Amino acid sequence: MAAERDRFSTATRIRVLGEQAAARVYRAQSRRLRRPPRRSRLTGRAAVLALVVCALVVALAYPLRQYVSQRSEIGDQRRQAEEARQRVEELRDEKARWQDPAYVEQQARRHLQFVRPGETAFLMPPVEGEDEDGEDGQGRRDHGAAGRPWYDNLWNGVDRADRRR
Secondary structure, eight states, X not given: OHHHHHHHHHHHHHHHHHHHHHXXXXXXXXXXXXXXXXOOSOOHHHHHHHHHHHHHXXXXXXXXXXXXXXXXXXXXXXXXXXXXXXXXXXXXXXXXHHTSHHHHHHHHHHHHOOOOTTOOOOOOOOOTTOOTTSBOSSSOBOOSSTTSOHHHHHHHHHHHHHHHO
């Protein structure tokens, strides 16, 4: 009987241990269920703050874009005003030159082929690629082919004029 008592007491002990373990598991589960659920990191204040920041970004985007574009337009207008001032200065200088009779005479001789009484005018036909003023279209005067003396260019002009007759 002693063996039976030991066996009974072992079975009883195992059963008691099982009941104790089940009670611990039950208590742990009930504690976990009673504990408030874990809150997310996004609190109500953080959500409101994020909403306010987004609203500010949306509200300020258009005025900021307008400000930047207006600043660039102001820069363009200033640049154009400076160019206009420079052009006015150039025109004033040119007007002052035209007030000088020597400059007017020089321009009349150059562009209109005017000569003074008693002078003889010689006109050279324009070289191909030049306009009638002897300029090559880029404002440069061509005084003949590079590397040739002036008198060769003169004779070539006379020969060309003779061939055109």
